Amino acid sequence: MRLPAGWALVGFVALLLAAILGVQWADDGYLRTLLALALINVMLAVSLTLTNGFTGLFSLGHPAFMTIGAYVAVVLTYPGRRKGFMMPELPDWLMGLEWPLWPALLVAGFAAGVMALLVGLSVLRLRTHYLAVATLGLIIIVEGLAVNLDGITRGGRGINGIPRIADLWTVGACCLLAVVVAWRLKHASLGRAMLAVRENEMAARCFGIDPFRLKVMAFVIGAVFAGLGGALIPHVIAVLTPGSFGILLAFNLVAVVVVGGQGSIVGAVLISLAISIVTEFIRPLEETTQLFGLTQILIAGALIVVLLWRPRGLFGVGEPLIDPGRRFR
Amino acid sequence: MSDYLIQQIINGLTLGSLYALVAIGFSMIYGIVRLVNFAHGDLLMIGAFTAVGLVQAGLPWPLVFVIVPVVGFLAGALVERIAFRAIRGAPMITGFIVTLSVAIAIQNLMLLFLGGQPRNFSFPSWFRERVALGAVEVAMIDLIIPLVTLILAATTYGFVRLTRLGKAMRAVSENVLAARLMGIPIDRAVMLSFGIGGALAAVAGLFWGGRYGQIDPLMGFLPGLKAFVATVIGGVGSIPGAVVGGYVLGLAEILVVGLLPSQYAGYRDVFVFLLLILVLLVRPHGLFGALEEERA
Amino acid sequence: MLSLQDVHVRRGRTHVLRGLSLTVGEGEIVTLIGPNGAGKSTTLMTISGLLPVSEGELQWEDGDARLDLARSSPAAIVGAGIIHCPEGRQVFARLTVQENLELGGYLVTDVAGRRRMLHEVYQRFPVLAERRGYPAGSLSGGEQMMLALGRALMARPRLLLLDEPSLGLAPRIVEEIVELLQALHRERGVAILLIEQNAMLALEFAQRGYVLEQGRIVESGSAAELGDHPRIRQAYLGVAG
Numbered sequence: 102m103r104l105p106a107g108w109a110l111v112g113f114v115a116l117l118l119a120a121i122l123g124v125q126w127a128d129d130g131y132l133r134t135l136l137a138l139a140l141i142n143v144m145l146a147v148s149l150t151l152t153n154g155f156t157g158l159f160s161l162g163h164p165a166f167m168t169i170g171a172y173v174a175v176v177l178t179y180p181g182r183r184k185g186f187m188m189p190e191l192p193d194w195l196m197g198l199e200w201p202l203w204p205a206l207l208v209a210g211f212a213a214g215v216m217a218l219l220v221g222l223s224v225l226r227l228r229t230h231y232l233a234v235a236t237l238g239l240i241i242i243v244e245g246l247a248v249n250l251d252g253i254t255r256g257g258r259g260i261n262g263i264p265r266i267a268d269l270w271t272v273g274a275c276c277l278l279a280v281v282v283a284w285r286l287k288h289a290s291l292g293r294a295m296l297a298v299r300e301n302e303m304a305a306r307c308f309g310i311d312p313f314r315l316k317v318m319a320f321v322i323g324a325v326f327a328g329l330g331g332a333l334i335p336h337v338i339a340v341l342t343p344g345s346f347g348i349l350l351a352f353n354l355v356a357v358v359v360v361g362g363q364g365s366i367v368g369a370v371l372i373s374l375a376i377s378i379v380t381e382f383i384r385p386l387e388e389t390t391q392l393f394g395l396t397q398i399l400i401a402g403a404l405i406v407v408l409l410w411r412p413r414g415l416f417g418v419g420e421p422l423i424d425p426g427r428r429f430r
Numbered sequence: 431m432s433d434y435l436i437q438q439i440i441n442g443l444t445l446g447s448l449y450a451l452v453a454i455g456f457s458m459i460y461g462i463v464r465l466v467n468f469a470h471g472d473l474l475m476i477g478a479f480t481a482v483g484l485v486q487a488g489l490p491w492p493l494v495f496v497i498v499p500v501v502g503f504l505a506g507a508l509v510e511r512i513a514f515r516a517i518r519g520a521p522m523i524t525g526f527i528v529t530l531s532v533a534i535a536i537q538n539l540m541l542l543f544l545g546g547q548p549r550n551f552s553f554p555s556w557f558r559e560r561v562a563l564g565a566v567e568v569a570m571i572d573l574i575i576p577l578v579t580l581i582l583a584a585t586t587y588g589f590v591r592l593t594r595l596g597k598a599m600r601a602v603s604e605n606v607l608a609a610r611l612m613g614i615p616i617d618r619a620v621m622l623s624f625g626i627g628g629a630l631a632a633v634a635g636l637f638w639g640g641r642y643g644q645i646d647p648l649m650g651f652l653p654g655l656k657a658f659v660a661t662v663i664g665g666v667g668s669i670p671g672a673v674v675g676g677y678v679l680g681l682a683e684i685l686v687v688g689l690l691p692s693q694y695a696g697y698r699d700v701f702v703f704l705l706l707i708l709v710l711l712v713r714p715h716g717l718f719g720a721l722e723e724e725r726a
Numbered sequence: 727m728l729s730l731q732d733v734h735v736r737r738g739r740t741h742v743l744r745g746l747s748l749t750v751g752e753g754e755i756v757t758l759i760g761p762n763g764a765g766k767s768t769t770l771m772t773i774s775g776l777l778p779v780s781e782g783e784l785q786w787e788d789g790d791a792r793l794d795l796a797r798s799s800p801a802a803i804v805g806a807g808i809i810h811c812p813e814g815r816q817v818f819a820r821l822t823v824q825e826n827l828e829l830g831g832y833l834v835t836d837v838a839g840r841r842r843m844l845h846e847v848y849q850r851f852p853v854l855a856e857r858r859g860y861p862a863g864s865l866s867g868g869e870q871m872m873l874a875l876g877r878a879l880m881a882r883p884r885l886l887l888l889d890e891p892s893l894g895l896a897p898r899i900v901e902e903i904v905e906l907l908q909a910l911h912r913e914r915g916v917a918i919l920l921i922e923q924n925a926m927l928a929l930e931f932a933q934r935g936y937v938l939e940q941g942r943i944v945e946s947g948s949a950a951e952l953g954d955h956p957r958i959r960q961a962y963l964g965v966a967g
Contacts (some may be wrong), residue, residue, distance in 0.1 A: 159523055223711055229522050230466045231710050234658055238703030242653075245700035348651075352530055359527050394538035401538070402530040408524050409516055594832070601829050608816040611774060612881065613804035613833040686886050 106288075117277065118264050121269045126322070127336050129291070137272045137337045139377040144279040145330045146357045146368055146373035151283045152323030153355070154364035155292060156316045157299030159229050162236035163327040164219070164346035164356055165243040169216055170209035170256055170328025171345065172247060175263055177205040178336070185259055190252025202266045206275070213328025214321050221320040222282065225313065240348055247343035255302035259342030260335075267336035275333065279326050283366050286322070295319055348395070354402045359414050436566050438688035439681065444572050444641060446680025447579035453664065453672035454586060454655035455627020456505070461603040461667040462623045465525045468533040469509055471633060471654015474538065475647060477632025478639040482551050493563050498636045499629040504627020507621045508538060514624070515617070533651065540647035546644040547699050551639035579673075582630060586670045589626075595653035599623055601629065603667065652699070656683075659706040665716030674717060678707070727752050727883055727917060728773070728808075733782030735765075735772050742768045744941035745782070750885060750919050757928040757949070759962055760938035764920045769812060769938070770887045773801040773919075774810040778930075788884055805833050807884030813893065819863030823854050823873060828861045830877030840880070841849045845874040850906070868899035870933060875906065885917045890892045892924050900924075904931055925962035929953045937962075 104112070116238060117140075124132045145163065152160055177200045179187065181259055184196055224235050245255045256261070286292045297305040298312040335341040361368030383396045407415065441668040452474055456645040459467045462558040484494045513532045517525050536588045542643065596616075601609045608614060638653070639645045664675025682705065687698050709716065727758055728750040735743040742765045748754045758766050771777045771907045773784065784795035786806060787839075793806050818826050827847060830842045848855035851872045857865060857919045862873055871891060878886055892921035904927070910916055929935060936944040937958060943959065952958050 103578065125474060157523075224707065227710055227714070229526070230460075233526060234655065234662075235710055237655060238659075238706050241652075241703050242700045244698055249694075249696040249700075304619070325568050348532070352534055354529060356531075359523070363523070364550060394541045397538045398535050398542070401535040404531045405513065405528055405535075408528055409518070471877060505759070594828075597821070597825055597829060598832060600821060600825075603822060604818040605816055607776075607812060607828075608775065610800050611804065611810045611812060612829055613801035613817075613828065615801060 103323045106284075110284075113280065114277065117273050121262070133269060134337055135381065136266060137269060138334070139374060140272050140276040141330050141333050141337070142357075142377055143278045143370050144310050144326060145354055145370040146278045146324030146361070147188075147283045148323045149354050150327075150364065150366055150369040151286065151318050153358055154369075155287065155295040155299060156312070156319045157302075158225070158316055158319065159362075160236045160320065161233055161240045161348075161351040161355060162217075162324075163323070164331075164348070164350045165236070165239040166213040166217060166324040167331025167334070167346040167350075168240075168243045168247060168343070170213045170331035171341050172204075173212045173328075174205040174209040174252070174332035175260055175335055175341055177208060177373045178266065179260070179262060180264060183284070185264055187255055187262070188253050195396045197405050202271060202336060206271075206329055209332035213331070214325040216252070217324030218224045218317065219390045221317045221324075225316045225320060228237060237348060237351070240346075240351060242312060244312045244343045244347065253360055256342065256358065259340055259345075261340045263339045263341060264333045265336060265339055267333050275326075275329055279280065280370065282322070282326075284305075287364075287366065291318075293313075294418035299364070319424060322420075356400055360404060361414055361416060363414045365414070365416035365420055367420045368414065371417070433566070434688070436543075438684055440566075440568055440572050441688075442684035443677065444575050444680070445684055446677035447576045448634045448641075448653070448676075449577055449657050449680050450583060450673045450676025451630045451661040452653060453582060454669055455623075455630050455678045456521075456654075456657050456661045457664075457667055457669060457672040458590075458599075458623040458627050460661070462599060462620055463514065463525075464522075465514070466504065466658060467624075467627075468529045469513075469536060471490035471538040471650035471652070471657065472533055472628060473502055473505055473650070474635035474653055475486075475510075475537075475630045475645070475650030477506050477635030478551065478645040478649065479540070479544065479635075479647075481636045481639060482549060482645065495636070500634050501626040502632020502635075503629040505632070507625040510621050510624035515620075518620075520616070523573045532689055533654075537648055537651065544647055546646060546648075548644040551569075551643060551645050552638040555641065566571065569639075571641055575641065578633070578637075582633065583669065583673045586626060586630070587710060590669060595619070595622065635676035658701055659702055661708075661716075662706060662714075663709050663716050665718035668716075668718040671716055671718035678717075685699060727786060727787045727788055729783070730773070733769075733772065733784060734780045734863060735768055735777055737768065737777065742941050743772065746938070746941065746943060748936050748943060748946070750917050753911070753915045754934060755918045755920065756860075757922060757932035757935045758938055759925045759928055759935060761961075762923075764938045765941045766938055767889055770810055770812075770889050770919070770921060771801075773808065773887060775803045776811075778781060797954050801833065804881060804955040807882060808887065809878040809881045809883040810887040811878050811891065813889040815867075815870045817862040817865070817873050817877070817880075818871050820861050820875055822859050823865070824858040825856070826873055827876055827880050830880030832881075833953050834880070834882065843880050843882070850879075850909075851858070851876050856940045864894055867895050867900065871899070871903055872893060872906070875903075875910075879910070881902075883916050884888070885919065888918060888920045889924060890921055892922060892927060895950045900927065908932070925958075 122138055124136050139305060147165055176188065176191065176195055177198055181197065181199050184191065210256070220239060224232060227235060248256050294310045295315050297310060298315050302312050331346060357372045358369055362374040380396055383399065387395050439701050452470065456467065456470055459465065459470065477498050481494055481498050484497060507534060513528055517528050530604035553571060561565040561570055565609060590600060599619045599622060601614055602616055606616060612642065632664045635650070637640065657676070660679040661672050663678050664671030664673065683702055686701050688697050730746055730748050732949065733746045735741055746769060758769065760766055768777065770777060773795060773796060779796040786793040786795055786808065788807065793802065795803060818829065827844055831843060834840045853869055853875060854876055865873060891903060904939060907918065911918060920928055920932060929952055931947045935946065935949050936943050936950045937952070945952065945955065
């Protein structure tokens with residue numbers, strides 16, 4: 102019994118609303134943060150599915166775009182009182198700004214997208230291994246820039262006291278946007294073209310599809326959402342350092358996407374939520390047993406096991422439980 | 431040439447030697463299984479920690495120098511046997527993820543058992559003695575590292591070019607089907623390349639600890655990635671290329687940091703990876719390699 | 727020497743060989759012809775131990791030696807003297823001619839014997855001797871075929887499996903190759919199982935033949951019989967009626 106897509110969407114929105122309302126009612130700051138981060142992770146996972154899964158790219162660069170989005174947004178929203186102290190070398194016109202979250206998000210996403218366009222045009226022609234290492238290098242480059250431009254970013258010490266203005270509604274809306282965009286893209290002809298590129302690039306070319314253009318498109322759209330995610334997170338947890346979004350995060354995101362199925366949106370959502378929940382349970386275990394790093398090992402181990410058993414991920418390119426061909430009927 | 435410059439060049443050669451050792455293994459492994467082995471850098475770390483452990487256990491240094499590469503060989507072969515053999519026919523992305531997972535698993539296991547605190551590592555004091563070379567004074571260790579590196583590189587190259595098993599390894603790198611049809615033991619050839627790579631990386635770890643004084647469980651990942659950059663510069667699949675690439679990268683990294691104003695010192699890693707991207711765009715097959723098309 | 731009985735082989739979900747039976751006797755030259763996709767290459771790969779057998783028997787008998795090919799490793803099969811020259815030659819392009827030949831004799835432990843064999847190969851194929859230090863990839867198609875044969879010789883073949891030896895080669899070169907193969911057959915008594923698209927060539931060269939269609943043998947007989955068979959003439963020899 103597969104659910105028509107329209108109803109699945111309604112169901113998703115309903116669950117989202119229920120979760121947000123429930124947490125608001127419980128008025129528990131911890132739960133609020135938890136839900137916000139879980140939703141942002143879903144957004145990141147879905148956007149990486151878009152970038153990597155659809156066209157078969159292998160980009161590890163999401164954290165780099167998150168870092169860019171984060172710093173751009175924080176520079177725009179940081180309250181003026183402490184701004185001079187935190188970011189002394191900021192030019193005057195930026196120093197005076199203290200924006201609300203939404204416009205900052207837009208600029209952050211845009212900045213990440215532009216960066217992705219520039220990087221993508223140069224790097225996306227490379228073969229898999231080289232692309233992967235190049236995008237890893239991108240993380241290191243962006244992190245290095247963030248550490249060294251410390252007049253603006255406060256370097257390795259990081260920025261704290263960031264206003265917690267990312268409320269659950271904003272986060273929920275962004276998450277929903279990501280899911281809807283990814284879904285609509287995948288089931289439109291553009292998405293089908295991307296999947297064709299993933300399966301067999303040469304054959305796709307024979308049908309007039311330009312793989313490079315599609316890859317750049319997927320890369321940029323994914324990066325925009327990565328930038329949004331990066332912009333949201335510091336406004337939930339109030340701190341931002343150059344190392345906030347690093348190689349480990351790249352790995353974890355890729356793990357979610359690969360396990361979920363590299364092209365399955367529902368898969369990405371489910372696995373991302375599963376990992377968020379599991380991590381929450383394992384964390385206290387880590388503290389009691391003093392075995393730090395346990396979560397990471399378990400994730401890495403689970404990943405290896407899943408890949409050996411199901412090399413295409415749990416759900417492949419399909420969408421479990423949902424029938425994308427039917428809207429409401 | 432100023433003394434400062436000469437010292438920087440010497441530092442560059444030392445660093446370059448370490449990169450070269452790791453890069454050779456990278457190159458061999460990529461040549462034979464067409465996979466970027468993210469876990470390779472961790473073998474450097476294992477070598478360093480093994481050395482520290484053995485010294486603490488009271489073993490004399492000459493013995494440590496012999497045991498460390500053996501441990502590296504076994505570790506490399508073990509990694510291949512456990513993780514890489516199973517994914518040999520799998521799609522490239524799977525292979526990628528698995529090697530990254532293995533790297534992270536190893537690092538975190540070491541973190542778990544050994545803690546994240548950096549440990550001190552020092553060679554016997556005569557390594558620090560300075561020796562006069564013409565007009566210049568060089569620390570013994572900065573002479574020994576490049577010397578040992580070149581010897582090991584030459585030996586490995588000789589093995590691969592001249593011995594029956596070495597030629598078999600090259601054959602497997604060239605054409606697995608044909609190799610199999612000649613009765614060449616594929617598994618053994620692959621395991622051997624992982625083992626040799628592991629041994630060289632472990633020696634690099636030993637030297638790294640001795641030269642820079644501190645080791646920690648995460649020390650291998652970044653050098654591993656940089657060794658990959660060196661491999662790309664020199665041309666993937668070529669041992670001489672890996673060596674040259676290692677020295678080019680080591681010298682470039684040190685000289686850029688040394689010659690630019692000191693406020694730019696932190697851009698060291700940024701520079702290395704910008705260089706990678708540049709090389710990949712401009713001359714993807716590097717200086718010596720002609721392995722395959724790097725462009726999609 | 728070689729006997730296949732009712733062999734079934736699956737590749738992925740495709741049932742490629744569906745009850746294939748054939749034999750090759752000592753010193754015989756047998757050809758396997760048939761349309762593309764019929765399973766000819768698959769047959770040779772199976773004999774070489776590269777593909778698993780789902781059902782059926784593959785047996786090898788050579789004097790006192792007996793080998794169950796379905797349960798043997800590729801190395802053991804090569805060691806028994808069943809040498810496979812794959813489609814497209816598959817030389818080790820960046821290794822030298824000499825290194826290629828040496829690798830052909832990888833399993834031969836008798837070093838002196840190996841050196842003698844190398845010498846003999848160079849005598850038989852002077853072109854290879856001339857270019858012994860050059861990378862194999864720099865050789866022409868015909869020269870690469872000779873290299874592939876030389877490589878096979880180094881392994882002391884009792885049965886040679888040839889997959890499309892004439893592919894991509896000019897007719898004159900093909901003639902030379904055929905002469906070389908005939909000389910080999912005469913002088914060393916090597917049995918040959920040959921796959922060829924060029925059915926006419928195959929039936930001229932071989933003594934016996936099998937026609938493989940959709941994973942099964944549909945016709946067999948002496949080369950002369952097959953050559954006269956009307957359906958075969960029509961389907962594979964391009965002759966009307």
